[in-house]
Amino acid sequence: MNQQTDAGLSAAIEFIWLEADLLDHKLYTDWLLLWDADGKYVVPIDPNETDFENSLNYAYDDAAMRDRRVRRLTSGQSMSASHAAQTLRSVSRFRLLAKNGDGCLHIRCAQNLVEYKYDKHRTYAANVTWVLRPHEGSFRIVSKIVRLINSTDALSGMTFLP
Numbered sequence: 001m002n003q004q005t006d007a008g009l010s011a012a013i014e015f016i017w018l019e020a021d022l023l024d025h026k027l028y029t030d031w032l033l034l035w036d037a038d039g040k041y042v043v044p045i046d047p048n049e050t051d052f053e054n055s056l057n058y059a060y061d062d063a064a065m066r067d068r069r070v071r072r073l074t075s076g077q078s079m080s081a082s083h084a085a086q087t088l089r090s091v092s093r094f095r096l097l098a099k100n101g102d103g104c105l106h107i108r109c110a111q112n113l114v115e116y117k118y119d120k121h122r123t124y125a126a127n128v129t130w131v132l133r134p135h136e137g138s139f140r141i142v143s144k145i146v147r148l149i150n151s152t153d154a155l156s157g158m159t160f161l162p
Contacts, residue, residue: 009096012105012132015139020089020111028070036133036140041066043146058151085117091128103134104142111146125149 015034022031035041043058052060061069073084090112098106106129113124127147132139148155 012107013094016091020091024087024089028073034141036142039141040143045151047147047151085115088114105132
């Protein structure tokens, strides 16, 4: 990698750390601002799936659905909001997969997420890929795909954003 790519990757890593921090501290409104207007947030059931629009997913969110999900999480009106889980995300093993001509970075990393709710800890491990578009000295999320390593197992209700 050349220095320009390294600098872009470093900035992208800091952006991804920011996203994890916002989610863990339930700053969902700020999290929504990280997204490109056409961005997609996907948590597929099949870890090998690539056609998300025509397959079953835990989440397949455009801007409107992300907004609805955040309103549900912050309303206090649903079980997921009234007894919200505490989460702690660790993201590591960053790899730049590609850089498009328009400057978009395709990045993959490992994520370990610990959920604490009702005196129980649950761990969710995933390979996460982002497409990040440069925007005003930072980035916007064009896509985020969370491939849980146990996605085909029976999972408890995920009442948070993985």
